[in-house]
Amino acid sequence: xxxxxxxxxxxxxxxxxxxxxxxxxxxxxxxxxxxxxxxxxxxxxxxxxxxxxxxxxxxxxxxxxxxxxxxxxxxxxxxxxxxxxxxxxxxxxxxxxxxxxxxxxxxxxxxx
Amino acid sequence: xxxxxxxxxxxxxxxxxxxxxxxxxxxxxxxxxxxxxxxxxxxxxxxxxxxxxxxxxxxxxxxxxxxxxxxxxxxxxxxxxxxxxxxxxxxxxxxxxxxxxxxxxxxxxxxxxxxxxxxxxxxxxxxxxxxxxxxxxxxxxxxxxxxxxxxxxxxxxxxxxxxxxxxxxxxxxxxxxxxxxxxxxxxxxxxxxxxxxxxxxxxxxxxxxxxxxxxxxxxxxxxxxxxxxxxxxxxxxxxxxxxxxxxxxxxxxxxxxxxxxxxxxxxxxxxxxxxxxxxxxxxxxxxxxxxxxxxxxxxxxxxxxxxxxxxxxxxxxxxxxxxxxxxxxxxxxxxxxxxxxxxxxxxxxxxxxxxxxxxxxxxxxxxxxxxxxxxxxxxxxxxxxxxxxxxxxxxxxxxxxxxxxxxxxxxxxxxxxxxxxxxxxxxxxxx
Numbered sequence: 001x002x003x004x005x006x007x008x009x010x011x012x013x014x015x016x017x018x019x020x021x022x023x024x025x026x027x028x029x030x031x032x033x034x035x036x037x038x039x040x041x042x043x044x045x046x047x048x049x050x051x052x053x054x055x056x057x058x059x060x061x062x063x064x065x066x067x068x069x070x071x072x073x074x075x076x077x078x079x080x081x082x083x084x085x086x087x088x089x090x091x092x093x094x095x096x097x098x099x100x101x102x103x104x105x106x107x108x109x110x111x112x
Numbered sequence: 113x114x115x116x117x118x119x120x121x122x123x124x125x126x127x128x129x130x131x132x133x134x135x136x137x138x139x140x141x142x143x144x145x146x147x148x149x150x151x152x153x154x155x156x157x158x159x160x161x162x163x164x165x166x167x168x169x170x171x172x173x174x175x176x177x178x179x180x181x182x183x184x185x186x187x188x189x190x191x192x193x194x195x196x197x198x199x200x201x202x203x204x205x206x207x208x209x210x211x212x213x214x215x216x217x218x219x220x221x222x223x224x225x226x227x228x229x230x231x232x233x234x235x236x237x238x239x240x241x242x243x244x245x246x247x248x249x250x251x252x253x254x255x256x257x258x259x260x261x262x263x264x265x266x267x268x269x270x271x272x273x274x275x276x277x278x279x280x281x282x283x284x285x286x287x288x289x290x291x292x293x294x295x296x297x298x299x300x301x302x303x304x305x306x307x308x309x310x311x312x313x314x315x316x317x318x319x320x321x322x323x324x325x326x327x328x329x330x331x332x333x334x335x336x337x338x339x340x341x342x343x344x345x346x347x348x349x350x351x352x353x354x355x356x357x358x359x360x361x362x363x364x365x366x367x368x369x370x371x372x373x374x375x376x377x378x379x380x381x382x383x384x385x386x387x388x389x390x391x392x393x394x395x396x397x398x399x400x401x402x403x404x405x406x407x408x409x410x411x412x413x414x415x416x417x418x419x420x421x422x423x424x425x426x427x428x429x430x431x432x433x434x435x436x437x438x439x440x441x442x443x444x445x446x447x448x449x450x451x452x453x454x455x456x457x458x459x460x461x462x463x464x465x466x467x468x469x470x471x472x473x474x475x476x477x478x479x480x481x482x483x484x485x486x487x488x489x490x491x492x493x494x495x496x497x498x499x500x501x502x503x504x505x506x507x508x509x510x511x512x513x514x515x516x517x518x519x520x521x522x523x524x525x526x527x528x529x530x531x532x533x534x535x536x537x538x539x540x541x542x543x
Contacts, residue, residue, distance in 0.1 A: 006256045007248035010241075018239065018258070023120055023156040023166045025232075025255040025282050030118060030152055030170050040114065085114035088168075091121050 001036050002051040003028045013046030013062065024049070027088060037083020042071050043090025050086065054078070057090075120156075120168045156281070194228040194306045195391070196285030198276060201235045201293050203267060204453055207242035209293035211249075212351045212448065218250040219356045220299040226252040228306050230284050234259055236270050255282055265460035269410045273403060273417065287391045290414055291445075295321065295389070296347070298444035299360040305391075308442040315396045315433035316422070319389030319443040322368040343367055344449035363446065370440070387437075388415060389445055396433065399532045405520060406513035410477065411456055412503055416510045425514045429521045431529045457486035476507040 004012075005028070006021040017024070027049065039053035046062055048055055054066040056076060067077050071090065152170040201210055210233065217226065232255040233247055240258075247254035259275045261268040272290070287309050309317070324347075325340030343366045350359045397403055402421055409417070426432030465477045472478050482505075485498035504510045521529070 005248055005253055007244040007254065010244050010256070011248060014241065021256045021258060022279075022282070023168060025257065026154050026156045026168050027118060027120070028253070028255075029282065029284065030154065030168065034116060037115070082114040084116045084118065087117075087119045089120075091119045 001031070001034060001039065003031055004047065004049055004051065009046065009049070016045050023088065027086075031084070034084060038081070039084045039086065040078060040082045042085065042087040043093070044086075045089055049088065050084070053086070115172070115174050117171045117173075118168065120166045122166055154281070193230050193285050194310065195287045195289065195302075196230040196232060196283045196394075197289055197291050198279065198283075199231055199233045199291050199293060200272065200275075201233060201237060201240060201243055202270065203237050204455065205293050205450060207240055207246070209448065209450070210240075210243040211246035212348060213291070213293050213296060214246050214250045214254065215354075216296050216351060216359075217302065218252065219354070220297065220359070221302045223251070225303040225306065229302065231255065232257060232279050232282060234275050234279060236261070236268050236275075238263065238268075255279075257282070262464070264464045265458050267456050267458070267461065269461075269464070270456070271408060271410045272412065272414050273409050276403060276414070283394060286394060288394050288397070289319070289389060289391045291389070294448045294450045296351075296446045296448055298363050298446060299356075301442075301444040304441070305438070305443045308438060309391060312436060313393070314391070314436040315393050316418070317391045317436040317438050318387040319391065319438050319445065320370055320440055321388045321445050321447055322370050323447050324366065324368050324449065340368075341449040344446075347446070348448060363444075368446065388447075389443070390415070390418060391438075392418075395536070396532070399536070400525075400529055401520075402517075405516040406509065407516070408471075409509035409513070412509035416503055417513050420510050420514050421517065425517050425521070428518075429526060431521065431526065431533075454486075454489040457483070457490045459483075459487060462487070474507055475509075475512065476502050476505055479505075479507065 006017070006024045009020070009024055010017040031050070039048075039050045041048045041050065041053045041055045043057050044055050048063075055063075056067040056069055056071060056078065057065050058068065058070040069077050071087075152168070154168040154170075156166050156168060199210075199213065201207070214231070217229075217231075229252065231252070233243065234257050235243060236259045237243075238258065244256060247256055257275075257279050259268065259270065260278070261270055261274075263269075276290075305319070323340050324343035346366065347359060347362055350356075350362060403417075406417075422432050422435050462483045465472050469478065476482060479502075482498050482502055485493070485495060486502065488495065489498065502508055517525070
């Protein structure tokens, strides 16, 4: 998979990404050896981190979202299995999320 | 459902969270991730808020082993490369130097060589859109990090070692080198350098940074003011025009000079530290903590620090690492001409240090007797003595480093280094 460089992220949304290079670098390093797969990005800003990924956000911030949806509301309108889920800028914003209960992987899978 | 998950959250969240960060906590993260330990946990300094961090959590459910800690180390090791270049863009260099540096590598080195390289561009400018565009234009990844220093009168209080520390977790190379954007790799030199490092495995090695033009006296070996601009301009014009073949032939014939030190007949491992480019084994640096002694070091180049480590303090304890000189035909970088100012040393900067006496106490940065000469440098003075005193005199960054290093060696360091050499010592090899 092709991962956008911090410079490309910056060019997509300069004011937003001006101070976010460090964790984008770290994310790119972690994902370096992930094989090509179907990717879902939740709440990306400006552009997705992985080229060709599907995206889910409640408001389209400057580019076409695959799914326009409030991530706090389950279930999400996605289907099938993903090789990778990315949520770098949104997790702490999920106030009041209706999250699944239970600690079994199977239960988690039924929601997203 | 997903086979892998990558999220990031602010560190210490929700204890220090802002109002709009109220949505998730560790328990909820656990609910979403099957309550398994992350495969990788990575703390990253946040550039948005001072003294804060983000944590990246990564789960790979396709792996059989799911545990934190050692698994993270294993994964990080898998992602290693041969050399990490810490490329510094300071405020005095025009952004097109970044473009020249990166395009030179892209066009003068083979793709398989570039795959062995990591470039981390550290911008001491708060914004650098041209440099970012240059980084995005080359066919190899360039990590970009903005230094987070205080800016006084338009000039950052730069600290190379502090900036190095902030990006150290991103470094994947077995070897690390520090470059300025005005450095330019000769064609094929990167490949020869990587091969030499892989063969010899030095703790550290001195490279070969060449200036344009010929020196007539020893005192001219590093003086950009003393010539070399026409030759440098010829090369940069060819870079601008993308005439890469012509660059190779020009660099092979243009007048240039290396440090006068190299001209003496000396063994290749005499430990003399006279070079602006060096290569450091990250394994050795991590094991010894050699970069992190002596606190903050504003306006201090790293070369003095390494020289201090390798020659004076290290040798005093008979623990200086064996330092190789790289053969002249292996590593070749050229120093492109650039105007040289000393804009950092202003009255506003002097007052900024003076306004924080506790932070800078016992440092030369509070020496009122030095600042008039330093400020005269900003106005064009060529008197170097104030700089030398600022760095090497009482309270100077090099002096503080040496004192701290000596304390460390007297306590735990001597045993740690002895143990390291016993376990990981390398045989001296003739090269």
